[in-house]
Every structure is written in C-alpha cells, then in structure tokens.
Amino acid sequence: MSSRMLAGVRVIELAEVWAGPMGGSYLGDLGADVIKVESYPRFSVTRIVTPPVPGQGPSYETSATQQTANRNKRHLALNLRTERGAEVLRRLLVDADILTESYSAGTFDQMGFGWEFCRAVNPRLSLISMPGWGVEGPYQGYVTLGSGLDASGGHWALRGYPGEPADQVPAIFHSDATGALTLVFAAVTALHRREQTGAGARIDLSQIEALAWQLPGAFAEWTMHGREPGKLGNADPFVVPHGVYRAAGGEAAGGGDGEAWVAIAAEDDAQWAGVARAAGHPGWAVDGHAWATVTGRLAARAAIDAALAEYALTATAEQIADAVQAAGGIAAPLIAPWSVLTSPQHQARGWLESVEHRWVGTQLFPGFPWRTSPDAASWDRPSGLVGEHNQELLSALGYSAEEIASMVADGVIGDRYSPRA
C-alpha cells in the first residue's frame, strides 16, 4: 500500500468471494484507497470458503482467503437493504473514482443501485461489474464459482489425464486469479477513459471472457482446423522430453503421500544436451545417436520418458533439477508448500511477508506478485475485522456519534456476525 502508483484513487468494493476482493487488494497494494463495503448481517463467502485458523477469535475473521484477499483496505459492514444503509453507500460514492461489484448479473440493479444510480450520484464514478458470465447476455442471475467458469470456459477440457472422463479432473479456481488481475487493468483503463471524457465509465467484466484470453492455442485448434485439442497430460505434441517424473524423495516427499516429482523438458538440441549430460549419458546428444535430433526424439518419446524416469529416481527432485539446470536443460521440482519457506531464492529475495493480525497472529504470507521501485508495495493493513473502520468512515461522511449509535442499534452497521449468519 505504500506504493503511490494509484495514489488519490478511491475504490469502493462491493465484490464478494474471491476474484473481486483479490483485485481490490491489488488496487490497495498499488496505492489506491480501497473501502470494502461488506455485506451485513450476512457475511461474505470470502470469510469462510477456506477453513478458519484454529485458535482465538471468531472463525469468520481467520480464513486464509480472508487474510490475503482483504488486505490493504478499510472495512465497513453495512446492510445495503436498509434505507439508511443505501444512503451511506450513496455518500461514499460521491467522492469515489471506482465502484466494483460482483453480484450475479442484474442483481445490483434489482437492489436499487446500478449504473444510472451511480451516474446520478457522481458522474465521474466508474462502475466495474464482474459477474462470472458478464452483465449482458441471457445468463441473468446465474451464479457460479471459479470452478464453474473453468468447466464451461474450455479450460477443463484441456486439463487432466489423456482419455480419462471429466469427473476425474481436479476442480480449480484459476479464473479467480485471472479475474483479479483483469480488474486492475480495467480500473486503470476506466481512469484513462475519464481523462478523455471527464465522465465515469461503465465496464462489463465477464470473468469467463477474461479467462478465454489465456487459451489462444486451444481456440485456434478449433477455429483453424476444427480439432479439439483434448487432454494432453504433461506432454507437448512437439517437444520431447516434456514431462513429470517420480524422484527419490526430497523436501516435497515430506507430505502425507510421500511423493516427490520433478519436471524435465528440453525444447531444443542444446537443452537436450544438458539433460543428457546431467543424466550421465552425454552420448544421447551426439551426432549419430537416434535421440540427438528433434525428430529422433519425437519418434522415441516413450523410450526417452522411460530413460528419464529411471534417471529421476536416482536422486531427490531438488538434486535432479539442480543438475539438469546446471548442465543447461530445463527442470524443476514440483515443490510442496513448505518448500516455499526453505527456497534459497525466496530467502535471498526476502519475498515472504511477515504480517501480524489480531486473530491469526504473526504469519508468513506470500509476497506481492510484483516488485516495484522506488515505491515498493507493503502490507500496511492486515485483513480488516468486520466493521473495523465503521466509525472512522461514517464520521468522515458527516454522520454524528448519535446517528452512528442509532445505526448500530438498528443493525444498519455492525462489527460482529452471528455465527450462523
């Protein structure tokens, strides 16, 4: 948040679950003043979608998602379905630059807000709506998590073991990660548009379309050739070797399954020579050997995979990766979470962030996705407690102490949830 890149930009966040809040944290990291208007008295899924951290404090304050996706914001817990709650939002928007919301398509309008409301309150305000399938279109009111967007966006059809049915593919939430970054780009683009026009912009951010942008090769196979790319596993149709092999232990083997794996690839002859040297068979890359050429390796995929599987079992995943890299090939251990702590690279860069939070204590969080100079990002505000900034924000909006107390008494704002809310 010590970054000044978006200094002076005020963002009001009504977004829930994952993509929107994470994008809001990124905007905060970059220096924007982000105010999260949290649902009240019902709490957001962000607070419970991952398990609470054991220990003190209400469970809705301690989930990992809440910690990472709601940092660097101020928190206001507000019942928007009350007249006074709606008035608080209206006052917040008067001085705001960006409003983000991720309700299902059409819901924000049905609540009595929407684009016309925003424009009337503040013509310089931009509204970014980010339902899963977008605002416009027949899927009005449809609800989903990131896993559903992966399923119907085509990515599901690319992941998994060749020939296995769709129900054996692990569910993932990659579109949340993508949507969060797309939100950042969209917010800055809205600011640029306002410089041209003097007016706020309306942005329809479909999270499934933001994901589609990342699959150009798969879509091209269909549009150019009428072919479904299908599930390739870890293989690359044009690169041998390109796979994952079981290693003889190592750090990653410390988990319950005791498994350690190493990824190995050679995209050209020089990288293949590195793999061959590391494996103790430099002859594999010498003129005349069947595997020394790209086409020779393509024809010998199974034999090369078998040879590398044998090699990978001779050392730990980290040792194999170090040896192959030192010789000029591509290799990486499939690291386990605990290896993040011992990685010499992360240690050298001081990447992890030590953050103290009232209920989860001092923890080592993932660092920022970018590093900037001279104004580096910092984790100035740990995830806000429910309603942590109610008083500060409402006072700034001109509410008297009596009015604030009355709103607390009437449940318009609050600073705790009932456990089953």
Added chain:
Amino acid sequence: MEQPLAGMRVIEVGGTLAVAGATKTFSDFGADVIKVEPRGGAAMRRLPPFRDDEPGPERGAMHIALDTGKRSLVLDVTTPSGRAVLTRLAATARLVFVHLPRAEALAALEAVRCATPRPTAVALAAHGLEGPFAGRVENDMSVFAWSSRMRTHANPGHEPLRYGPGVPTMQWAATAAAAGVAAAWGHAHDGEPRDVEVAGVEALLSNVDAWYVIWALNGIELPRGGGPSKTLYPAGCYECLDGYVLFASAGEPFFSRLCTGIGHPGLPSDPRFATPAAKAEHWDDFMQYLGPWLAERTRDQAFRALQAHGVMLAPVLDIAEAMTTPQALARGSFVSAPLADGGTTTIAGPPFRLADAWAARAAPRLGEHSTALLDELGYSRTEQIALYRAGVTG
C-alpha cells in the same frame, strides 16, 4: 471516440510468450505497442498451432492472437548498436517490457534507463533478476512446478498435472500487464518513472488459487482431486444425458435450492441430510434423487433448470462448445480478427467491455514497421543501411 490508451507508447523486448501476452491488452485498448524482435523473429512466433499446420512466422496462433495491433521492429538488442537504438526508442515510450536471459536483460534495462526522458521499465524473469536461481531458464511447465500449485493438481496415485498449455505463462503475462498499467499511470501523474519486476514464480505463488497460504496458516496440504466428493455434495462433476455438469452447491442455501429444483424440497429436513454428519453418510441415498433427474436431462437443460433456482452449477464444455454457448454468442465473446495477409480468423474478444475501447487489429509481419520506426527516430537512410548491413536491424 479515441481508445482509452491512445497516445501511450509501449515497447516489448524479448519476443517470449510472456512478454507478448503482457502487452496485448495495451495494444487492444489503443496503446501504440512496438514489438522489438530479434532477426529470426520473436520466439513466440514459433509456437503452435499454425494455420493449416504449416509453420511460419506469420502463421502461429499465439502470434496471431497476442500480437494484435502491434508494430514490429527487428532489432538485435544484444549488440551495442542495437541497444543504442533501443535507448532512442525508449525515450518515446511510457512503458518498456523486457523479457530476456538475465545478462541480456540487465544490459537492455540499462539502455532503457539511459533514455531521456526515461520510461517506466517492467522486467519479466522466471525467478526474478536477482537471487541464486536468477540465471535459470524455465518454461511454462517448470515455472508452474515452482509455484507449488502443480503438486496437488493431481489425482491420488497419478502424476501431477500442469494447467492448460501456456496458461501459467499467460497468468504471469496478465500480472505484468496489471503492474505495468498501474506503474504507467503513476508515472504519468507524479512524473516518477518506476522499475517493476515480475517474477513468474512469484506471480503464480501469490495467486489466490495457490494453496501455500492454506498450509502456512492452517498447517494442511489440500487433498488431491479424485472425483466428486461423497461427503460434501454436490461438488464436482456429475454425469447427465450428454456429458457432465459441475456443481459447487454443497453448502446452504445452495443445497436447499438444488433439492427444490429437482422436485424434492423436503430433503434438506430429511434426517439423512439435515446435518453435515448425516449427509456425509448418505451420498448413495441422495444420488437416488439426483442421479435419475440428471440422467433425463442434457447439460444445458440441467444448467438452465437449476440456475433458475439459484444453484451453482455449470456445464463441462469442450472447446467448440465453449465458443458457442448462448451467452458467448449473444455477447460476441469471440471475434473475427484480421490477418496480415488480408484473411481473418476467430480469437477471444475483450477481457472486459468498455464502449468504443477495444479492437483487435492484424498482427504485424516480421519487421513490417522497421523502416518507418527508424525514420521516426531520426536515423538517416545511410545509417539504416549500415545498421541493416551489420545485422542489427531487419
């Protein structure tokens, strides 16, 4: 109306998939993006698939989809002469993205910082430019391996899997784009150029869907996949008449809505399903209700019928189906993009919609704009011939 990023010049150096992906969104929203390519062409031009399976520098799908609207300048930035051109070019830009092997990257970044005025620089490096792994060469799969996400993207007893080909790299690109657009905004408003570094491993490891943080806070490694849960349900893929639908409706209020949607509104209060503990014991019983209902319906029928009740589910679609859903067709999620040779192809449309803001123009031929750009930078034709003869430009 002008596009929102009109007037912003962005330079891309390195020719990788990551750096080309990072600048695409700038180009499509109106920035003047100059793709600085080595003499043989950007490496990402060599990435398949290719039109009609015939490889060539203008035929690759990654180039066609990700280089939209850019201008191409062939320049060898590994030489002093090339870096001097880069310095002059950088002085005309707001933002320069660089993705090169470490030593070349450091030299190119120095050339960029020498520009007056100097632009904001964004360096992409798999592990970052400093640290014991800074010199390592990685690819889409090995960066993902380092992210900790690959290890549990697996079924028990099987090898862990990458995401879709190129997806980790594209996510890294999206990260660099977000950081770059914000840094450029800051630079334009406070006059201070920034140096930004986006390490691929760090970008992926800090994603919301990377589970390091769950392990760090909760001390647990999330279980691997292995089919739909029989204790927390329905979550995962369920078979219907013509394929699978994916549910994420194990919790309330979604479970109750689902029961109503399939015509059994009393199930949530049935003792077999009324508590999480009881529910975990009765998956087979529940399937007596859900299984036949799904078996009579297509994915689309199940999807629409249950979404009308507010149930979180989605059809599992292949690529062709994903491009032709009623929603994708109504919105024009996929658009026709012109090709440099005058033809057209279909690519993904805008990542977000803003009126009169986004356009996908043809990707450039290799070196198509070299002469025009060198003219603009003030190089005489004599100098241009000398640079070309020395192999610096093309």
